Every structure is written in C-alpha cells, then in structure tokens.
Amino acid sequence: MNVLLVLLLAVTAAVAQVSVAPLFPVSAATFDFALASSALLLVFSGPRAAMFALPLTAILLGFVTDRSPALLLVGYLPLLPVAAVLADLHVPINRYAQLLVAGLSTGLFVRLLLALAAVAHGAAFPPGVVVWQLFLPGLLLDFLLLTIVYFPLRFVGWDPKSMTLRRSGFAA
Amino acid sequence: MVGLALLLAIAGQAGALDPVQGAFLRVSSPLTNLVSGIFRPIASFLSDAGNLNELQEENRRLRLENEQLQTQMVDLQRDAERARELEAALGISQQTGDETRVAANIVNRIATPFDSVVSIDRGAAAGIQPGMVVLSAQGTLIGTVTEVFDASAFVRLITDSRSKVNAQVLESKTDGIVKGTPGRGLTFDLVRAQVKIGDTIITSGLGGNYPPGLPIGKVSAVSGGPQDLYLKIDVEPFVRLSTATTVVVLTSFVPQRIELTTP
Numbered sequence: 065m066n067v068l069l070v071l072l073l074a075v076t077a078a079v080a081q082v083s084v085a086p087l088f089p090v091s092a093a094t095f096d097f098a099l100a101s102s103a104l105l106l107v108f109s110g111p112r113a114a115m116f117a118l119p120l121t122a123i124l125l126g127f128v129t130d131r132s133p134a135l136l137l138v139g140y141l142p143l144l145p146v147a148a149v150l151a152d153l154h155v156p157i158n159r160y161a162q163l164l165v166a167g168l169s170t171g172l173f174v175r176l177l178l179a180l181a182a183v184a185h186g187a188a189f190p191p192g193v194v195v196w197q198l199f200l201p202g203l204l205l206d207f208l209l210l211t212i213v214y215f216p217l218r219f220v221g222w223d224p225k226s227m228t229l230r231r232s233g234f235a236a
Numbered sequence: 237m238v239g240l241a242l243l244l245a246i247a248g249q250a251g252a253l254d255p256v257q258g259a260f261l262r263v264s265s266p267l268t269n270l271v272s273g274i275f276r277p278i279a280s281f282l283s284d285a286g287n288l289n290e291l292q293e294e295n296r297r298l299r300l301e302n303e304q305l306q307t308q309m310v311d312l313q314r315d316a317e318r319a320r321e322l323e324a325a326l327g328i329s330q331q332t333g334d335e336t337r338v339a340a341n342i343v344n345r346i347a348t349p350f351d352s353v354v355s356i357d358r359g360a361a362a363g364i365q366p367g368m369v370v371l372s373a374q375g376t377l378i379g380t381v382t383e384v385f386d387a388s389a390f391v392r393l394i395t396d397s398r399s400k401v402n403a404q405v406l407e408s409k410t411d412g413i414v415k416g417t418p419g420r421g422l423t424f425d426l427v428r429a430q431v432k433i434g435d436t437i438i439t440s441g442l443g444g445n446y447p448p449g450l451p452i453g454k455v456s457a458v459s460g461g462p463q464d465l466y467l468k469i470d471v472e473p474f475v476r477l478s479t480a481t482t483v484v485v486l487t488s489f490v491p492q493r494i495e496l497t498t499p
Binding site for chain 2: 079130
C-alpha cells in the first residue's frame with residue numbers, strides 16, 4: 065500500500081480519535097479509531113503495511129492526546145502477533161472472526177495498559193467501574209466499528225490478505 | 237517494535253519529540269476543529285433526544301436558579317455600591333485589576349474514565365506556562381495547564397482522576413480536597429464537619445497551586461453517618477466540562493508548587 069495513504073490513514077485516525085470519538089461515548093468508553101484503522105489495514109493490506117502503520121498511528125495519537133507514544137505503541141502491539149498466531153495455527157474461523165479476535169483482544173489490552181498507567185500516576189482503580197464503564201463498553205464499540213467498516217469494504221470488492229508474517233516475507 | 241517503543245520512550249523523556257508534537261498539533265488543529273464542528277451537532281442531537289426528560293427537569297431547575305441569582309445580583313450590586321461609598325468616605329481604595337487572562341478555544345478532548353484532558357489553541361507564545369490555572373468563561377475552575385507548546389497547550393481538567401484541588405465549603409469554611417473520579421465526576425474528601433447539599437465549594441488556596449476563592453461546584457450528595465471519620469461528598473461542577481468550548485487561562489497567577497506528570 066502506498067506510504068502516503070498509510071500516513072493519511074494514521075493522521076485521520078488520530079484526528080478522529082480526539083474530534084469524533086469523545087462525542088459518541090458509551091458509558092465512559094469511546095471508539096478507538098487508531099485500533100480499527102490498524103486492524104483493518106492488517107486484514108486488507110497485510111502485516112507489512114500494518115507494521116509501518118502501527119508505530120506511525122501510535123506516535124501521532126500520542127501527539128494529539130498527550131500520551132506517551134511508546135506506551136501506545138506497546139498497547140497496540142499485540143495486534144500483529146495475535147493475528148499471526150491465529151493464522152499460523154489455522155484456527156478454523158474466517159477472516160472476520162480473526163479480525164474480531166485480534167482487534168478486541170488488542171483493544172482490551174490497550175485500555176488495561178492505559179488504565180494501569182493512569183493508576184501509576186495517582187488515579188484510583190475501582191475494578192467495577194473499570195470493567196463496567198470502560199472494558200465492556202469498549203469491547204462493544206470496537207466490535208461495532210470493526211464490523212461497520214469491514215463489511216462495506218468486503219462489499220466493494222476488497223479481499224482480505226494473509227495475516228502471517230512468514231507469507232509476507234518476514235520469515236526468520 | 238519493542239526497540240522502537242524504547243527509543244520513543246527515551247526520546248519522549250528527553251523532550252526530543254516536543255518540537256514535532258508542537259508542529260503536528262499546529263497543523264492538525266484546524267482539521268480537528270473542522271471535523272469536530274461537523275460531528276458535534278449530530279452528537280448533540282442524539283444526546284438531547286436521549287435525555288429529553290432530564291433536560292426538561294434541568295431547564296426547570298435552572299430557571300429557578302436564575303431567578304435566585306438575579307435576586308442575589310441585585311443585593312450584591314447594592315452592597316458594592318454601599319462599599320464604594322464607605323471606601324470613598326474613609327479614603328481607602330482596593331486594587332483588583334492586576335489579573336491577566338488569556339482566552340483560548342478547546343481543540344481536542346481526551347476522555348476516558350482516567351483521563352479528562354483537553355488541548356487549547358494558545359500556548360507559550362501567549363504567555364501560558366505549565367501549572368497555570370484554567371477557568372471557564374464565567375470564572376469557574378476548570379483545570380490546570382500540564383504541557384505547553386508554542387501555539388497550543390494541554391489542560392488537565394479537575395474531573396481527571398489524577399487531579400486534586402485544595403478546597404473549602406464557602407458557607408462553613410470547612411477545608412478538604414476535591415478529587416476527580418473515574419466516572420468524570422468530583423468528590424470532596426477529608427471533610428470532617430457537616431456539609432449540606434447545595435453548599436458551594438471554592439478553592440482554598442492552600443498548597444499554592446490555585447488562587448483562593450475560585451468557584452468549583454456545589455455539593456450534590458452527602459453520605460456517611462456520625463460513626464464515619466470522613467463523609468462521602470459528591471460535587472457537581474458549576475460548568476459542564478464536556479461541552480465547554482472556550483476557556484480562560486489565568487496567566488498572572490504563578491503556582492507555588494508544581495507536581496505534574498503525564499503518562
């Protein structure tokens with residue numbers, strides 16, 4: 065995929081995260097456009113594009129949200145290995161299900177990581193609040209966003225690519 | 237990737253990313269404003285449609301409050317006039333015009349149960365520094381500046397769960413600490429005296445991070461019995477922080493002690 069297109073996607077995701085996402089909260093969770101763009105890029109363009117887009121999106125998102133880009137990069141990092149493991153182990157689920165498993169597990173991880181980072185800086189951590197107001201609504205929003213974008217892209221003829229690193233030329 | 241994360245962490249700590257971040261914020265701010273302006277009416281419509289009963293009740297309550305405030309304003313104007321007359325008679329005067337303020341627009345919002353942060357479109361070029369106090373257009377305390385770039389700055393709102401403000405009850409002069417909660421609300425902690433629903437909470441000025449007397453909110457709920465060491469007090473901010481679009485930075489106030497970190 066064109067580098068400029070990936071850059072445009074990363075900028076769009078970062079801008080949408082601070083301009084659109086806070087306007088449509090479910091409980092205390094918001095859409096994660098950075099996760100959705102990276103996960104969909106992984107499915108439709110393969111891991112090469114995702115490996116380039118993921119750090120770029122994390123850095124730009126860190127800039128606009130005043131969070132550590134390093135923390136965000138670590139937070140979104142499980143997307144690639146989870147998707148690769150699902151493909152390598154030949155888990156009998158289709159691409160949409162693979163996208164959901166990789167996307168939702170990464171969404172959960174990044175929210176947990178950000179919560180722990182906030183706690184490290186003095187925030188309270190009531191488990192009930194975190195589970196009911198952050199994790200569960202967050203999973204719902206991630207599911208909705210991935211689904212809303214995935215099927216129209218499939219409908220217009222975009223085919224999913226292999227999500228394994230080996231088939232993309234990254235064999236060790 | 238992990239190596240890159242480490243590099244980013246080191247670069248972030250060293251401040252090497254700050255110029256790039258400032259430049260990106262300057263470039264992306266107009267775009268963010270545009271996109272936000274397009275989606276805000278849709279979000280507002282959906283929110284209003286879902287809270288019609290609540291809005292009607294709020295409207296009724298605000299009408300009553302407005303009437304009470306109008307009455308209080310008349311009383312205060314009368315008192316002020318009387319004070320001016322007495323000052324003139326006694327030959328004393330009070331200087332109050334040394335405050336300088338900078339108005340700014342909210343550009344970005346970052347809202348999770350733990351973060352209540354906004355970015356504004358004024359920065360170091362306008363004289364803004366980390367630790368400065370941020371107010372609403374009406375003068376209610378909103379938060380504190382945490383990071384400053386040339387033409388933008390980040391503000392941690394008082395509802396952020398890392399935020400703590402030394403405060404007191406206006407009516408009883410009882411001191412305590414206003415803290416943000418994970419649900420983007422406020423609690424008034426470490427209070428040992430009686431507090432009533434409707435009491436006004438203002439900054440106490442203790443600790444030196446905020447000037448005294450800034451309005452914060454009013455007590456919305458009090459729980460706990462005589463056996464409890466401290467009462468559990470919920471505070472409703474005077475300003476609706478989620479919809480504020482303009483803020484004022486108090487550039488003349490220099491905080492005495494700054495303990496601000498960002499994750």
